[in-house]
Amino acid sequence: MEQIVTKEQSKSADESVLNLFWAVLKRDLMLAYRKKSDLFNPLIFFLMVATLFPLGVSPEPDFLAEVAPGVVWVAALLATLLSMDSLFRSDFEDGTLEQTLLSPQPLFIVVLAKVLAHWMMSGLPLTLLAPLLGVMLFLPAEGMSGLMMSLLLGTPTLSLIGAIGAALTVGLRKGGVLISLLVLPLYIPVLIFGTSAVQAAVTGLPLAGFFALLGAMLALGFVMAPLAISAALRISVSG
């Protein structure tokens, strides 16, 4: 009898955690949808780079094909980095972050949902749009799948790492710079492996190693980052 109760209790606890996750995810996506800017900013930036780069540097297909993996990845990284600062700032400014911290629900889950929402508005559309960019920059067709896969594995890591920086700086009036300084060093490995993967795909070298590395980083980030983010948020708000 007792066991059953415990099971049921834990089941309902699981359910409430899931509900929480959905509620937060839904709210953040809705906010992004209403505000539009959050939704499109990373995308627009991404597209802007892809249009301006050939215009400003050189429109030659051969040249573009060569630099495409790097350009796409640098653009994706910058797009994510630039959208990071707003992740917790608006919540901080209108007091909803306080309410979140004062809730009995596990902060871990809330944070994870928020990061997922952020990724769905930055990393995911970037990944989906990458083939278009690839075409615009004459990336050889063989590289396409490598590009998408590497972005799919890499951008969530970028969101997770960036959220740590956002949480650490949310209480400060001088957020923008610091966040780049804190986060960029940890972005560099992702960038290096990401572009290497695409380049390997273009030249037909084996890819599994790069994907394994990107996957490992994602797994590590997935486990550790929410803890760091939660701790950083509590610290920032209490200051």
Add this chain to the structure above:
Amino acid sequence: MEQIVTKEQSKSADESVLNLFWAVLKRDLMLAYRKKSDLFNPLIFFLMVATLFPLGVSPEPDFLAEVAPGVVWVAALLATLLSMDSLFRSDFEDGTLEQTLLSPQPLFIVVLAKVLAHWMMSGLPLTLLAPLLGVMLFLPAEGMSGLMMSLLLGTPTLSLIGAIGAALTVGLRKGGVLISLLVLPLYIPVLIFGTSAVQAAVTGLPLAGFFALLGAMLALGFVMAPLAISAALRISVSG
């Protein structure tokens, strides 16, 4: 007798306009200094591009030398564009923009001072830092002066045009995207002439034509943009 009075009046009016200009400029620079992020964000972005680009694309000196003019110009353009949205937004949010609009002082002057302050925190440091970027990207020494001159003439135009977009969108909750869409088409000529000037400098072609064009655009912007910005601000706030 009457004439003298008028002259003196107009002299004191001139003085008060100058005072106003200085006061607004000083305040905006002080704000930037206190917040740091506004001051350094465009710069940090600029440097980030210069470090990430070789990392992500290719660290080879020959290759970098070739793309350097375009990369620097694209980076400068994006840096300016990204910093544009905050030009009037914080004033709008804390009510100081209202106070500005309700002042009997000529809005034209206030706006000009604000744009100048913005340029001094974005375009000017970018221009001063450009040689460093040039060196990092192995730009040939002959191109350096062309790079700096073109940025010096081009970035104020970018600030002026961007401010129109910022003023039009300040009342909206979805500023970010719109501003890019509104402003980018007007940025493209500046980008094209800017990079062409640098490339011409590298290859030893005559530069005067490009500079004349950039200068003409600046002069046009200088005369027209403040009017457009003032009108746009009144419309945005009254909405």
Add this chain to the structure above:
Amino acid sequence: MSTSLVQVENLFCERDERVLFEDLSFTASAGEVIQVEGQNGSGKTTLLRILSGLSNNFEGDIFWKGQPVADVRDDFFRELLYFGHHPGVKAVLTPEENLQWYAAMHPGVDGGLINGALDKVGLCGYEDSPCHTLSAGQNRRVSLARLYLSHAKLWILDEPFTAIDKKGVAEKEQLMLDHADRGGCVIFTTHHELAIGENIRRLNLDELAGT
């Protein structure tokens, strides 16, 4: 008869298909203190923003000293002090710097009085702390210090007493009366119970609202 400063005729305003007021006409003269009353959402802020020229989302006519306000905008702004829901205080600047900027924006304001004004609103000792380290009430006091600085005739104050403690409210009430005595005019809103209740005229928006 005292001189009429602001004259409003047949003002009509609606937001999202809700009529806030229609056929609103009144005159504000020198020496008057007028409280705009009404429940939350009745349109007080909207009215004050229209009067001050910030919003042009209305129909009807507004006159400043007998002339259409649009024609004498600069004159009008020279004589206006507006205090809104957002107090217009920069968080990273100190109280002193905030007021210096205000003085620069308003040619009639004497920058030398700033320290005295800060004293009078009880911010002595905080001149050099950035405003984001001040309490909610102190932040609003920074903005209220403008009342001691400016020579404007017409004060339009939207809930000036928000977050101000009782002693502060009493002082500001007296200040409004003094301003009216000196020939000024105050149009304001508040949800606070006032001590100077008898000396002010009331304009109730609840009765004016359309259905």
Add this chain to the structure above:
Amino acid sequence: MSTSLVQVENLFCERDERVLFEDLSFTASAGEVIQVEGQNGSGKTTLLRILSGLSNNFEGDIFWKGQPVADVRDDFFRELLYFGHHPGVKAVLTPEENLQWYAAMHPGVDGGLINGALDKVGLCGYEDSPCHTLSAGQNRRVSLARLYLSHAKLWILDEPFTAIDKKGVAEKEQLMLDHADRGGCVIFTTHHELAIGENIRRLNLDELAGT
């Protein structure tokens, strides 16, 4: 004797070398309504943030039902309703969506009551307007609607009456008394003159400040 909910011992807090309070000890029990008083900048907000666990910029001990609050944080949060200077209302969401989110964040809150709560704070008809189109007072009412939703025992309210009209204030005052009667506890600040003055305990911070 009624049960003590919050117990504070020897609280000390300073900001920028200004001592806000020292040696502050008090107990808040079920059935009590406590008003924290003090002039602007005396540290009321700071105290309420410390009590609610938002700030740890203090020395001293705080107990919740006899246990150090750090050890029973989850229990404490389950029984806490905090209302701060920033009402925690998202401008682009509607009142209803704002409260739905609140309900999701607080397991005890019944989401089905949201419409009733909005009715009670007078926002009937505005459920679907985004909050940035609401007036200042209406925005705060959205947040106050939580008082009708939550089952929390301890209410910590920082100037809940800001921008609320007189009728609204009277209702909220009654609500606080009712909550205390049902065995709850309210700790709040306000600069408004209260009608329920006799029924509340006062804690004056001005007397506690160091030099």
Add this chain to the structure above:
Amino acid sequence: MSEKKKWLPRWFYQLASPRWSYDIMGKLLPGFALVALISLVVGTIWALLYAPADYQQGNSFRIIYIHVPSAILAQSCYMLMAVAGAIGLIWKMKVADMVAKSCAPIGATMAILALATGAIWGKPTWGSWWVWDARLTSMLILLFLYLGVVALHSAIESEATAAQSAAVLALVGLVNIPIIKYSVDWWNTLHQPATFKLTERPAMAPEMWMPLLVMVIGFYCFFAVSLMMRTRNEILIRERRSSWVKELVGKQ
């Protein structure tokens, strides 16, 4: 709290008292300073005058005697900073926070030293100042992490908040340490693999690695000295209003 007290040693709790830490560091300082001085002087003379030249690189290899100790120290210092930060976070121990804060600038200096000497050495041996090799990149990241910690400290006004935030960042950055350490084993790169390993004897000639060992010891002692001096300074600043510091200052 009371349970924890039982299983943690007494000195751990004494460390929590700034005054006790200040005194004990004052006593330890001269000893470390002496050892640092002796081993640095001896190590330098030995390395420059007596150690044999490398048969491939000639005398340019002697830069190893600064490069390796500074590289090792940059990593150790980071680990100390992270551990001290964690202690400060968990047990709210002020002294640990101060130690962590003092570590950052020292570590940053060491990282710069390692990067600079590496770059100088790279020019003759690899033919370029810099390559994007895994070890070099991860070392650069280490420097940036140090700079991030310093920047956080200067950006946040409240000391307590700054210490906690910096601790979180330091803990996050800890993942970089194994990457630096094992990058040479995981990826075959330009950079040398480890000389000193716990399991086997170094492949280098003893005449070459003995002075290196002395230098490493010297660097560690020097690090201890500068860390204690900084921490003592920090303690005085933060406890400036306590009676014992006032007394101390009054005496001087």
